[in-house]
Amino acid sequence: MKKIVSIKNLWVYFNNIPVLEDINLSIRQNDFLALIGPNGGGKTTLLKVILGLIRPDRGEVEVFGKNPEEGRKLIGYLPQYTHFDPNFPISVLEVVLMGRYRGLIRSYSREDVETALNALDTVGMLEFKDWQIGKLSGGQVQRVLVARAIAREPKLLLLDEPTASIDPEMQKSFYELLLNLKKRMAIVLVTHDIGVISTYVEKIACLNRRLFYHGPREAGLKKLEEVYKCPIELIAHGVPHRVLERHEKK
Amino acid sequence: MDILQYEFIRNALIAAILVSVTCGIIGTYVVIKRIVFIGGGISHAAFGGIGLGYLLGINPIIATIPFSILAALGIGTIGKKSEFGEDTAIGIVWAVGMALGVIFIALSPGYAPDLFSYLFGSILAVTSFDLIIMLILNVIIILTVILFHKEFLAISFDEEFSEVVGVPTKTMYLLLLCLVALSVVVLIRAVGVILVIALLTIPAAISRRFTHNIKNLMLLSIFIAIVLTITGLYLSYIFDLPSGATIVLILGIGFLLSSLFEYSIST
Known part of the structure; x- marks a missing residue:
């Protein structure tokens, strides 16, 4: 499948301390990739x-063949x-419209508003479009911010710990949403949630x-322990070992 | 209203309206982007421009325009460097600007009779020339905000995401600070460099209790600013009190009343 992101021999330093060392990574069309690792690992x-x-x-x-x-x-x-x-x-719709930003002076067109409303519909937040953003719960805000991201009609979606601030019941429906989006775009997800990794990502x-x-x-998953250099339960919030065991039994 | 027969009262009223339009629009951004003390830094640094005006023998308000813009660009540029941070930038520019003002005034021939009015404002001494400058600056501010309101809202809400979708965030941030600088120039005549911060914050802080739409927030701030500044102006005339300080106290009382009002409807 087509490579959409290609990273070769990447090094990044902060104040002369390497935070990323010699990274080689490709992301392909339709990938659903979880990026995992300890805090401060450079995700x-x-x-x-x-x-x-x-x-x-x-x-x-x-990135897509360009810089x-x-x-x-x-x-x-x-x-x-x-x-x-x-x-x-700011209202929910105004937040999502930022995803449609195309340049100075150009104001948002009717098509931009349509696309933003569709994005809100996709994440199940359409009825909240006129709400002030601060009136929503943490999980609802995350959905609106996903709508803002997909309002660009992207080919790649990057999510940085999207479920860290939402409660477990909301997390499940959030991941169902991602499975739905996966049909249209590649997804890269930074997460600490081992349960998610074993259920949803490829x-x-x-x-x-x-x-x-x-x-x-x-x-x-077998190599995880080696990466974290510590027992696996540290990263598996609430479900220590269980997920890993289930895998080994397979 | 026989006090309206005096030209200086009419000028003061027009000035109060121009001041209110400025602080309603720019004060809204200052409050929602939480750059109140950047505004404070720019306005104090603007004192350097007033000193320069005395030294060069030109209208201090004119000399303040380039000076406050430089102060804004200085704070914006130094503040974005990670090794310093915004508060350090504000501290440097605030004090250096004022120090320059003091030196310029000391070097000026003679003495500066109406210096006090630039520090604490004297809206009753506004001239027609001042009004024209204030009007021109207001037009520039309004046109810029109409052109770039999308960008200003985006960088105020979420700067990093704005950068990713292609908003020129650094340029827009500096442009917004330049508008704050121009609004400082408009406000100096009313309340002086030291009290400018009250006009930049209080009307918008009151209004945001009542609306969550940025356009309504600006319009309501303008309206509240007009009511409170004219009330302050009137009381200062009646009781023969310094106009700038009276306006600021009325703004403060207005904020207190709005807090009590909000508290009473929430209980």
Whole structure:
């Protein structure tokens, strides 16, 4: 399948300390990839390199055959934290419309509004379109921010710990939503949630400064312990071992 | 209303309206983007421009325009460097601007009789020339906001996402700070460099209790600013009090009343 992101020999330093070392990674059309690894392992940094927000110190990054600043037009992005003032004067629809931004002066067209409304419909938040964003729950905000990301009609969706701030019941429906979106775009998901990995994603990439593994999840889960350098329950919130055991029994 | 027969009262009323339009629009961004103290830094640094005006013998308000723009660009540029941070940038530019003002005034021939009015405002001394400058700056501010409201809203809400979708975030941020600088120039005549921060924050802070739509927020802020500044102006005239300080106190009382009002409807 077609490569949409190609990273070769990537090095990134912060204050002369390497945070990413010699990363080689390809993302293909229709991939559903979980990027896992300990905190400070460089997962967010890697996403930001793909988005052109952080420049690599060494190595090559191609996004849809172009440099990241150009190629990111086809990327939808959900940041790890979106801090905003709960009183910020903006409606749900106005937030999603930001995903349709196409340049200075150009105001949003009727088509942009249609696409934004469709995106809200996809995430099941259409009825909230006129609500002020601060009135929504954490899970609802995440859905709106996913709508903002997919309103760009991206070919690749980058999600940075999308379920960290939402409760377990909401998480399940959130992942069902991703399975639905996967038909239309490649998805890369940063997560600590082992349960998700074993149920939904197809490939995993384990990152702790270096890329320790990239491939199908079955073989990868066995290598997890090696990456984290500590017992697996640290990353499997609430479901220590169970998931891994289930895999071994298969 | 026989007080309207005086030209200086009419000028003061027009000034109050122009001031209100500025602080309603720019104050909204200052409050929602939480750059109140950047506004404070720019307005204090603008004192350097006033000193420069005295030194060069030109209208201090004119000299303040390039000076406050430079202060805004200084804070914006230094503040975005990770090794410093915004508060450090504000501290540097705030104090250096004021120090320059003091030096310029000391170097000026003679003494500066109406210096106090630039520090604490004297809306009753506004001239027709001042009004023209304030009007022109208002037109520039309104046109810029009409052109770039999408970008200003985006960077105020989520700067990183804005960058990813292609908003020129750094340029837009600096442009917004330049608008804050121009609004400082408009407001100086009314309340002076030291009290400008009240006009940039209080009307918008009151209004945001009542609306979550940015356009309504601006319009309501303008309306509240008009009511409160004219009330302050009137009271300062009646009781013979300094106009700038009276306006700021009325703004403060307005904020207190809106808090009590919100508290009473929520219980």
